[in-house]
Amino acid sequence: MGADEDVDNAAKDVDKTAIDHDLRGLAYFGNLADVYAWKPELVDPLQKSNTPLLKRPSPQGSTLGTKTLPTSASLENTSNVMVLDDFANGYHDSGYDGCQGATIEEEAYILEQWQRVEVFNYFTHRRVGIPPPTWINAGHRNGALVLGTFNIESRLGDPQDDNKRMLEKEEMKYKLASILTQMADCYGFDGWFINIESRFLDEDWAGGVPLRSFLEELKNGLAKLPSGGKVVWYDSIIRSNKREYQNTLNEENVDFAKAAGSLMANYWWDFKDKKGKPNTSKVSQALTTASKVPMNPYNVYFGVECWSQAGKDYRSYGIDGVTAMTDVVGESGTCSSGLGHGGTATGLAIKPLANRGFGFAIFSAHWAYPHFWRIGHKAEGEMYSRAVDRFMWEGTPDMEQNLPGLKCGCEAGVSKHIRSDFKYNPINSHAKRYPAGSEAFFHTDYNEPVVYLGKSLEKAATSRFRAHIGRQSVLPPPAERFVTLVNTTNHSTIGTMSALMKNDQPMANRSKCSINVGVKAVANSSDGSQLDGKLILHQLGADGKVDLDLVVSYQRLVELPEL
Numbered sequence: 401m402g403a404d405e406d407v408d409n410a411a412k413d414v415d416k417t418a419i420d421h422d423l424r425g426l427a428y429f430g431n432l433a434d435v436y437a438w439k440p441e442l443v444d445p446l447q448k449s450n451t452p453l454l455k456r457p458s459p460q461g462s463t464l465g466t467k468t469l470p471t472s473a474s475l476e477n478t479s480n481v482m483v484l485d486d487f488a489n490g491y492h493d494s495g496y497d498g499c500q501g502a503t504i505e506e507e508a509y510i511l512e513q514w515q516r517v518e519v520f521n522y523f524t525h526r527r528v529g530i531p532p533p534t535w536i537n538a539g540h541r542n543g544a545l546v547l548g549t550f551n552i553e554s555r556l557g558d559p560q561d562d563n564k565r566m567l568e569k570e571e572m573k574y575k576l577a578s579i580l581t582q583m584a585d586c587y588g589f590d591g592w593f594i595n596i597e598s599r600f601l602d603e604d605w606a607g608g609v610p611l612r613s614f615l616e617e618l619k620n621g622l623a624k625l626p627s628g629g630k631v632v633w634y635d636s637i638i639r640s641n642k643r644e645y646q647n648t649l650n651e652e653n654v655d656f657a658k659a660a661g662s663l664m665a666n667y668w669w670d671f672k673d674k675k676g677k678p679n680t681s682k683v684s685q686a687l688t689t690a691s692k693v694p695m696n697p698y699n700v701y702f703g704v705e706c707w708s709q710a711g712k713d714y715r716s717y718g719i720d721g722v723t724a725m726t727d728v729v730g731e732s733g734t735c736s737s738g739l740g741h742g743g744t745a746t747g748l749a750i751k752p753l754a755n756r757g758f759g760f761a762i763f764s765a766h767w768a769y770p771h772f773w774r775i776g777h778k779a780e781g782e783m784y785s786r787a788v789d790r791f792m793w794e795g796t797p798d799m800e801q802n803l804p805g806l807k808c809g810c811e812a813g814v815s816k817h818i819r820s821d822f823k824y825n826p827i828n829s830h831a832k833r834y835p836a837g838s839e840a841f842f843h844t845d846y847n848e849p850v851v852y853l854g855k856s857l858e859k860a861a862t863s864r865f866r867a868h869i870g871r872q873s874v875l876p877p878p879a880e881r882f883v884t885l886v887n888t889t890n891h892s893t894i895g896t897m898s899a900l901m902k903n904d905q906p907m908a909n910r911s912k913c914s915i916n917v918g919v920k921a922v923a924n925s926s927d928g929s930q931l932d933g934k935l936i937l938h939q940l941g942a943d944g945k946v947d948l949d950l951v952v953s954y955q956r957l958v959e960l961p962e963l
Contacts, residue, residue, distance in 0.1 A: 532869070849869045
């Protein structure tokens with residue numbers, strides 16, 4: 401699962417455990433021998449999350465492009481989102497996601513859309529990957545579940561031997577299921593993404609019954625956690641003990657999906673073949689299977705591989721003959737789902753899922769950061785990769801108008817990433833939105849996880865960024881940090897009001913505040929009329945029947961008598 405280069409790099413670590421990463425709070429295990437030797441009392445406190453999961457209210461529908469709360473109708477046409485990310489293969493030596501934070505030289509991936517995310521998985525090509533406490537804290541502060549990774553891929557160690565060992569029992573219980581449950585409890589995260597891409601030995605298979613029992617035992621153990629736990633099974637091994645991606649929920653994988661409680665379907669779920677003919681809808685097949693079992697479609701996530709939009713040769717994803725972007729994004733403007741649907745086209749591809757109650761899983765959500773750059777040296781505070789990431793989620797900023805000089809590694813260039821139908825179908829237009837905070841609590845200090853510090857004094861043309869993922873607060877969506885101001889007399893547009901985060905502000909004008917709310921008028925009023933406009937930074941789900949206290953701490957830098 402994921403890019404071949406990541407698997408090859410991680411294969412070097414297969415016999416290692418992250419003992420040398422203790423000071424950064426990182427932990428992973430390269431083999432089951434180390435997993436079975438694990439004890440809770442040996443865990444360094446720096447490796448543990450210190451932020452419990454915030455119990456946020458039920459999700460809302462999409463409110464993209466509006467300043468009002470959603471209706472029940474909008475909720476019906478939106479999907480729940482799982483993000484799986486393996487930025488730079490994870491567990492960074494730079495300290496980018498370490499518990500101490502670090503100063504780094506390159507812009508690094510951050511997740512700005514936590515209110516759209518139900519589940520976050522820190523994916524890793526190691527046997528067992530523990531999410532760094534920084535990511536757990538950020539996710540929990542925003543109300544999202546955070547999952548670790550249990551991974552048996554064909555090129556990591558001896559997969560069949562570990563397949564056998566994972567089914568070992570001790571006192572009539574699966575030893576590994578017990579340890580994985582204890583790990584989630586000890587480190588403070590919420591469950592596991594199970595990725596097994598190597599078949600079991602025939603003598604261990606027994607019709608798949610032991611594997612189903614293992615998944616059920618793990619699910620039931622995690623259910624005792626405060627968060628209720630979660631297990632997501634990846635669509636790979638089927639009931640005949642073969643690795644055959646079904647790209648849907650069907651009779652071949654439904655037993656394992658139901659035992660785990662959730663399924664991530666592989667990426668090739670609805671695409672055109674090399675002759676341009678659409679395949680049978682995998683989405684419809686999943687709906688039929690889910691109704692028979694029964695299984696809630698809410699727990700079925702269809703996979704989206706973001707890197708698939710960037711590559712020109714898709715054979716590495718398992719389909720021969722599909723070798724050009726036009727095979728999946730036609731010259732007529734049609735964008736099929738499945739292969740080629742990632743990147744800036746992700747929102748358009750998931751549109752059919754929102755109408756059927758299914759979720760979607762975004763793999764390699766960080767893709768814009770290594771894929772895009774600007775001609776010449778980075779200017780003061782420019783973050784082009786982050787701007788592309790915002791375009792993928794929000795449809796703004798306009799990549800053609802606002803990002804001059806943008807380049808990427810595609811042979812066809814940037815143009816294939818900036819089509820108008822991508823702009824008008826971003827992820828957020830089809831994703832559920834969770835309220836910020838809980839029914840009785842909301843707090844933010846507007847801390848960003850990666851902040852641009854300026855040019856390095858030691859290295860010419862080198863930028864400096866301060867990274868501390870664990871300090872990320874509840875942030876307003878980037879597209880909602882400004883509003884147009886209207887003249888109350890003639891209703892003309894006369895300015896804007898904006899809430900600028902540190903990274904949004906020019907270096908020379910940055911204050912010590914985490915957020916700077918200001919007004920920019922394009923015309924002065926001489927008739928005594930006033931400016932009108934509401935800047936809604938957060939949509940809360942507070943219980944109106946409960947008496948709540950409001951405390952706001954701020955510094956008024958400029959007197960604005962007209963407000």
